[in-house]
Amino acid sequence: GFIVPLKEWLSGDLHEWASELLKTSKLKNIDGFNIKKINYLWNNLGSASIDEVYALWDVIVFQNWYYRSNV
Numbered sequence: 446g447f448i449v450p451l452k453e454w455l456s457g458d459l460h461e462w463a464s465e466l467l468k469t470s471k472l473k474n475i476d477g478f479n480i481k482k483i484n485y486l487w488n489n490l491g492s493a494s495i496d497e498v499y500a501l502w503d504v505i506v507f508q509n510w511y512y513r514s515n516v
Contacts (some may be wrong), residue, residue: 486500
């Protein structure tokens with residue numbers, strides 16, 4: 446296996462896409478998200494641990510699935 450450079454991708458090429466999915470207005474549509482924590486992680490991506498980045502990635506991928514299948 447190998448480690449995917451998510452932090453670099455989310456700070457670069459995927460930043461605009463992920464920002465759209467992590468808007469508070471979109472996160473509020475899903476019960477169970479800790480919006481404050483998600484916003485904190487996104488705003489402090491540079492200092493986030495790899496585990497935090499992967500947790501954030503899980504939210505981004507879920508949001509992408511949700512909005513592609515429900516909107």
